[in-house]
Amino acid sequence: MSSIAGQKSGLVWAVHLSAAVLVILWLFPTVGLLVSSFRTADQIATSGWWKALFPSQQNLTLRTAAPETQVQADGLFVIEGSLFEDGSSKVITVWGTNAKGIDSYQPGDTAALRRGGRLTVQADGSYRLEGEEEFTGRRGPRVFVTAEVPPEFTLANYHKILISGGATDNMAKAFFNTLTVTIPATIIPILVAAFAAYALAWMEFPGRALLIAAIVGLLVVPLQLALIPLLKFHNGIGIGKGYLGVWMAHTGFGLPLAIYLLRNYMVGIPRDIIENARVDGATDFQIFTRIILPLSFPALASFAIFQFLWTWNDLLVAMVFLIDATGETTVMTKQIVEMLGTRGGNWEILATSAFVSIAVPLFVFFAMQKYLVRGLLAGSVK
């Protein structure tokens, strides 16, 4: 009996452990991007981001202040100061006075310099150099220290990307362009689809089944097929490349899913409610706006999230229908792709831009996950 119980708890442990491994595996790449966006270009280039979370050991070659800053006190010539810049939280573990013995002294020890004078270095980097004779030369003597550097993060990348960066680095404009594309492209299809979904769910007319089948078919039509004919069409009616075109395209491409999701949801609304309203003399238009729309809120929210994520994250539709040669209307995804090409090695810029572009969808995702899951289940599980 005990062996069975032991086996069981072993299995439970295995489940917890494998779930944890899976989660870490799935989270690791994104965390890498997030951490990198808070590091300087130097830090990113010299060590892996996973090391940024822990204190690191650094070997530094520093100099004391120049002899011209020396003062005379009690018959001695003295130079005092700190090896590190102000506010540094580095801690010296060992130090030395020449390249061959960089770990000769502990913090607090005093070393006799070859060129005369005695040097004392403390753990926080403050030092005192004193000697009976005047120090000469233009620069102070070298000090080799091994220091423990605590994790360091900076917001400079975000400042550059959002505010101060030049034309190719600044994402502010692309951010607003993306927003401009997304909001109308999310709202308009909902309205158009809701009316159609109501007709398909609750009105009797010949050809209804055929229409529903057609919409199920259109759900999977690759939008690659639509690119050339629609570009020709947009050029033909004179709107060319621009916001109007991209809004219309997103509306068209989003409609099958919208109608499908909303119809499936509306069919589930109890028949009694609608019949009662009819008996009371409500017209179809009233039934739709007063009863169906408020009751369908969860389905509307689901679709709104899908459409928002899809339009925010889209690259292809924006490249074909929106962005013209001037690049004035570029969206974030396009700008990041361009950066990947031109600034492939500048990870601080890339990581920060990418994170700026995925922050909004991630927020929406975590805030409205319930509706997203509900929509997914309604959309695919039959």
Add this chain to the structure above:
Amino acid sequence: MHPAIQGLMTIAFGVGGCVGYFYFSNLLVDKVIFPAKGEHIARNIRRANIVRPWLFLAPALLALGLYLAYPVVETLRLSLTQRVPGGGYEYVGLDNYRQMAGEGKFWEALQNNFLWLLVVPAASTAFGLLAAQLTDRISWGNIAKSLIFMPMAISFVGAAVIWKLVYDARPPGTEQIGVLNAIYIFFGGDDPQAWLTIPFWNSFFLMAVLVWIQTGFAMVILSAALRGIPEETVEAAIVDGAGPFQIFFRIKVPQIIGTIVVVWTTITIVVLKVFDIVFAMTNGQWETQVLANYMFDKLFRANDWGVGSASAMVIMLLVMPILVWNVYNARREMR
């Protein structure tokens, strides 16, 4: 005009236009054309009810027809024509397809697409099933699910940047900042590898990105299906002495096989259209071309609309079986 103002105006115009259209067209039908009064009241109400569904459907049908149905036909037509210098088109029969079949890049794209089709839906579904089963009964399961599901919200372009950092390679001897190379060196690999430039295997490194994104989707749906399994079947199996693995593979999986197929086909559609990942990470270099990116190349770099349309038709052809199967299922359910 500032785009933001234009956007607001479009929202106002679009929403107002829609509401106005529906409201006034209904009003027109009910009060003016077929008023529910006078000597023909019964006939009028009947006729109004025949017309009304089409009022509700009209804007959607117009948009669907123009933006999805018409392009299918038009693309088919364009794939059989060729632009003649000086404007206009001429019918060239299957010449575009013949030209495409003569290009190595096309066959490379087709071959890669099949590889993607084999690997990505299978891997995503398998990982999704594993994640669903693992997180189903543990106390922090919902948090785990949320985190595995999260990549779904990240754009393909964002994912491309994330994974390019994972695959990054630095010169030998210096510290590696890409996780994959760091692990490779740690376990005794000699020189850091530029993973995305190794033909054949690089396709798998690109696929990993899509698997990473799609696993959450598979997990969410399969997890709901697993919860829908009647408890008695599992209990009966335990009583009969089935082990955990037997329960999973012999009892649970067969009961959700329908859902697994749905997940599989949905991801298959995504794979057939995959564009952004390849475009952003390798742009089809080093033998990673796929159909959607090949088509984009033809359209907007080579400016060859004929061959571009032909390759779009190939994608459509590959989607066709799933389209037919979906429509067949939907019709069966409605009966």
